Amino acid sequence: MSHADPGYPLAAAVSPRLQVADTVDSTNAALLADAAADPLGHPHLSVLLTRDQRAGRGRLGRSWTAPPGTALAVSVLLEVGAVAHADRGWIPLVAGAAMRRAIAAQLVGLEVALKWPNDVLVSDLKISGILTEVLASDPHRVVVGAGVNTTMTEADLPLPTATSFAALGREVDEDRLVADYLTALRDGIAALSVSGSGGVAEEIAAVCTTLGSDVAVSLPDGTTLDGRAERLDAEGRLVVATAGTEAVVSAGDVVHVRATSGPAPS
Numbered sequence: 317m318s319h320a321d322p323g324y325p326l327a328a329a330v331s332p333r334l335q336v337a338d339t340v341d342s343t344n345a346a347l348l349a350d351a352a353a354d355p356l357g358h359p360h361l362s363v364l365l366t367r368d369q370r371a372g373r374g375r376l377g378r379s380w381t382a383p384p385g386t387a388l389a390v391s392v393l394l395e396v397g398a399v400a401h402a403d404r405g406w407i408p409l410v411a412g413a414a415m416r417r418a419i420a421a422q423l424v425g426l427e428v429a430l431k432w433p434n435d436v437l438v439s440d441l442k443i444s445g446i447l448t449e450v451l452a453s454d455p456h457r458v459v460v461g462a463g464v465n466t467t468m469t470e471a472d473l474p475l476p477t478a479t480s481f482a483a484l485g486r487e488v489d490e491d492r493l494v495a496d497y498l499t500a501l502r503d504g505i506a507a508l509s510v511s512g513s514g515g516v517a518e519e520i521a522a523v524c525t526t527l528g529s530d531v532a533v534s535l536p537d538g539t540t541l542d543g544r545a546e547r548l549d550a551e552g553r554l555v556v557a558t559a560g561t562e563a564v565v566s567a568g569d570v571v572h573v574r575a576t577s578g579p580a581p582s
Contacts, residue, residue: 324365326495330502331363331392339368339384343391344449344461351393352453360395361502365494369463386468386480388490389461392501397456398509405552405566406513406520407505408434408448411460413520414500415444418493419464423486432526432545432554432570436464440572441479462497466490513550521548526570531556534569541565542573 328334340346343364351358369389392411396404412434419436420428429437436444444464451457465473465480466488473483481488507515521527526545533541533556543558554565 324491324494326491327363327498330495330498331361332359333357333362335362335364337364337366337368339370340364340366340389341370342461343369343389344447344459347391347393347459347461348449348451351457351459352451355454355457358393360393361498362393363390363494363498365390367466383468383472386466386472386482388464388466388493390464390494390497391459391461392498394458394460394501394505395456396458396505396509399505400512402551403508403512406508406516407458407460408446409520409524409548409552410504410508410516411446411448411462411501412436413516413523414504415446415462415464415497416523417500418496419443421496422481422488422493423484426484429525430520430523431572432524432548433552433567437525438479438484440477442475442477443479443481460501464488464493513552517548517552520552524548526554526572530573532571532573533565534571535565536567541568545570 324334324336337346343366347364366389368384396407399407412430416428416430416436423438427439431437434446435442444462447461449459451459465478467482468480470483473480504516527547529545531543531545535541541556541558541563543556543563546555546557546562549555549564556563556565
């Protein structure tokens with residue numbers, strides 16, 4: 317069952333179509349299907365969210381699950397036809413930076429940062445992850461799905477490297493969180509459309525603690541790349557210095573081995 321929800325008035329003021337599902341297997345899969353079946357009814361910034369996602373998906377084919385009511389899953393449809401193809405690798409980074417900003421607004425006093433490409437960390441513990449998928453029927457439309465650990469207790473955290481608002485001793489205003497995220501996502505995509513990567517790269521680099529860190533990158537082919545994360549290239553890929561050369565990483569799971577003197581989150 318899916319319905320418009322008066323419990324998210326701030327978010328509904330930003331999104332032209334905000335639907336709340338009582339429970340859903342995957343907000344991304346559902347929104348992808350709905351947008352393909354009814355494209356005109358799903359304009360830019362259409363949202364599907366739930367507090368009970370049963371079969372969520374993460375990057376590199378991983379599953380993403382949480383006890384009902386303990387995490388927020390929100391998927392957003394983006395029209396990206398105005399974004400140059402060369403700049404579309406920045407879309408997940410824009411989404412990650414938008415969620416980082418929304419979370420940081422409620423976790424004042426804590427270090428909230430972006431881990432490349434789009435995990436949000438609080439004091440090096442993961443509180444949110446993002447998965448971006450392109451509509452098969454229209455390459456100019458993408459769905460960005462985000463999971464945020466909200467009321468999850470420490471006992472329910474999936475990994476020792478994870479955290480939640482509750483585990484941090486904080487309450488979350490979900491409506492404000494989603495509204496802030498949508499606003500920052502909208503503005504980031506607009507900046508990317510108008511100015512290309514130059515419109516977003518500086519802000520993203522400033523909050524990405526991966527840069528300047530020694531990292532171990534698990535690549536999709538099963539190998540691991542060890543080195544220092546130096547910078548983001550023009551397409552938003554991670555440039556890692558290793559063994560006297562540089563490797564460019566477009567997809568992979570990053571572990572921060574040791575923080576060095578990279579940019580500090582703002």
